[in-house]
Amino acid sequence: MLVTRPSATPTLMAEKEPPEPKRRNKTLSVADVLSGALDPVLKKRGFATKDIITHWRVIAPAPYDQTTMPDKLVWPRSAAQSHEGAVLYLRCGPGQALFVQHAAPEIATAVNRYFGYLLVEEVRLSAELFTPGSGAKAQKNRQPSQSEIAKVGATVEKIEDTDLREALRALGLALSGRSEKKGR
Numbered sequence: 476m477l478v479t480r481p482s483a484t485p486t487l488m489a490e491k492e493p494p495e496p497k498r499r500n501k502t503l504s505v506a507d508v509l510s511g512a513l514d515p516v517l518k519k520r521g522f523a524t525k526d527i528i529t530h531w532r533v534i535a536p537a538p539y540d541q542t543t544m545p546d547k548l549v550w551p552r553s554a555a556q557s558h559e560g561a562v563l564y565l566r567c568g569p570g571q572a573l574f575v576q577h578a579a580p581e582i583a584t585a586v587n588r589y590f591g592y593l594l595v596e597e598v599r600l601s602a603e604l605f606t607p608g609s610g611a612k613a614q615k616n617r618q619p620s621q622s623e624i625a626k627v628g629a630t631v632e633k634i635e636d637t638d639l640r641e642a643l644r645a646l647g648l649a650l651s652g653r654s655e656k657k658g659r
Contacts, residue, residue: 520547527586534589539582542568543575546601560596566605575600623651 527548532540546564563586567575575582579598586595619627627647634640 530589534586536578536581536585539575539578542571542605543582544605546603548595559593561594562597562599563595564599564601566601566603568605572600617652619648619651623648627651 527534527545531543531545534540535543543565544567546566549562549564551560551562563583565575565582575598583595583598587593627644630647631640631643634643
């Protein structure tokens with residue numbers, strides 16, 4: 476018996492060139508890039524989309540739009556195929572837990588009204604705390620010193636228009652406090 480081998484030479488893996496990377500000839504916003512990164516985290520917390528978190532101020536009734544925040548959605552095991560009847564866990568501000576518990580049906584109704592179907596069957600409190608306005612910085616009213624007042628007053632005293640002089644005086648005092656902070 477005679478066995479013949481094909482005459483074609485086998486191609487080596489090293490000879491193949493890797494495909495060119497897919498190029499995006501467009502700019503992307505930071506929100507678009509981050510939304511892709513946040514999706515797995517949101518899915519782990521039970522949220523199919525980020526709508527309930529990003530639009531919470533519109534969804535929740537007052538004052539719960541300011542004092543609460545969605546933490547996670549827990550879907551019942553029996554509703555594997557259904558997207559209805561989840562339990563919404565809310566973070567609430569200190570001292571607000573009792574009020575949120577009493578308004579739970581009202582909050583669930585508002586969420587369901589926003590989405591147009593029975594998304595939330597029950598609202599419960601999360602163990603995590605929510606501190607409203609934690610990102611906002613408190614403004615301190617700083618009193619300018621007498622030397623700053625005299626310096627700004629001497630600079631703007633030659634201006635004849637009283638409204639313009641007062642506006643420039645206020646601006647000068649605000650800027651003098653700002654330059655003092657940079658020097659520190």
